[in-house]
């Protein structure tokens with residue numbers, strides 16, 4: 397029978413499901429298929445483990461630092477496995493492992509914070525705010541950055557003194573399972589449990605009455621379902637959802653200088669990044685130069701299996717996502733858009749799509765109004781800056797955005813008008829572990845990252861007594 401990270405039996409009956417390699421479209425391994433009913437025991441154990449875990453902050457900090465070292469030491473096992481099931485080039489998988497370890501260290505150091513705080517309001521009372529963990533937390537994550545997003549959930553939650561049940565996407569269960577085993581090896585039993593399986597496993601976890609916080613990263617539609625599920629027990633909900641980030645190029649932009657950076661801000665991880673550039677707005681005067689400069693990079697990029705040395709862009713992660721990307725492009729082209737490069741699947745096994753730059757795109761097409769989440773970038777011309785800002789803000793999303801130009805003050809003034817959680821100037825999607833990350837509108841609820849991310853896993857507890865402050 398398969399075993400869990402800490403050696404405990406997993407799926408009764410040993411049911412398993414196939415995991416596919418997106419570079420071939422073929423199964424290469426299996427993962428345990430946990431049944432939703434099994435969550436009762438898993439959550440109960442997470443609750444029992446919480447009693448000890450929440451009480452010793454020094455031990456928590458030490459354990460998270462040990463876990464970080466263990467993750468780093470397991471890099472040579474984690475990274476190739478991640479590439480195999482996710483598709484990304486191996487170097488990017490190693491970077492994901494490194495980021496996971498760095499995040500554990502970052503939050504290990506935040507453990508002693510926040511300190512209790514006295515409230516002074518002029519009255520003769522002593523009122524003190526202390527911070528308490530929430531309890532067993534459920535984390536549900538997608539397939540684009542399985543390790544990085546898992547650690548974005550468990551590092552702050554565990555640092556804050558919560559325990560966690562983590563469910564990865566069934567497209568990418570293996571590296572997360574291994575990561576869970578490596579991290580859990582540094583923690584008391586049942587502090588972190590990874591459960592793998594197909595729906596309704598996630599739905600059951602999100603609505604489980606023993607869960608006090610549901611932290612979810614994924615699509616808007618699933619985020620809504622998760623919030624509805626969590627409403628049954630009124631658990632706290634944190635949602636990091638989709639994005640449709642615009643890059644607005646100003647008329648003083650040095651097109652050739654920024655083209656490569658802009659290209660990779662859209663195409664890294666095959667465009668499967670929540671904060672990828674998903675639309676480019678270029679001044680009409682520079683439009684054809686921008687399109688051509690981006691197309692040159694798209695033509696030159698080496699597409700191949702993530703494990704092949706030299707591959708810069710891997711396959712799309714799964715067949716459904718590939719079909720979605722193809723649909724978005726076909727719809728745009730039939731409405732009059734021009735595929736300057738790409739525009740089609742690659743004629744080879746696996747889920748490969750040619751890097752695609754779309755010009756003359758009708759602004760109402762789904763490739764503009766929704767997130768394509770693939771190696772496809774629409775470029776749209778604009779007349780006035782007001783028009784560009786209005787278009788950039790004109791979708792239901794509000795995750796990130798960027799402004800590109802030579803005069804940085806002017807660029808910053810435009811960035812300030814973007815309706816999103818993070819606005820970058822002359823780059824995109826660079827995130828620091830220490831900064832808050834939060835989407836607005838359909839892009840999310842709650843905050844991750846930095847001390848704000850830690851507070852998202854805590855509740856204030858006030859002790860109020862008469863006497864001098």
Ligand code: NAD
Nearest residue numbers: 537538539564565598599614615618621636637638639670
């Ligand atoms: P998804 O919403 O389909 O799945 C996300 C997770 O939810 C998976 O683990 C899935 O198995 C699970 N799930 C599916 N149905 C569920 C249900 N009814 N109840 C509970 N859980 C359920 O998303 P995806 O296709 O895996 O990932 C791509 C999406 O994630 C994109 O929209 C992308 O923008 C978004 N994303 C957002 C961020 C962010 O930080 N804002 C980061 C990465 C990805």
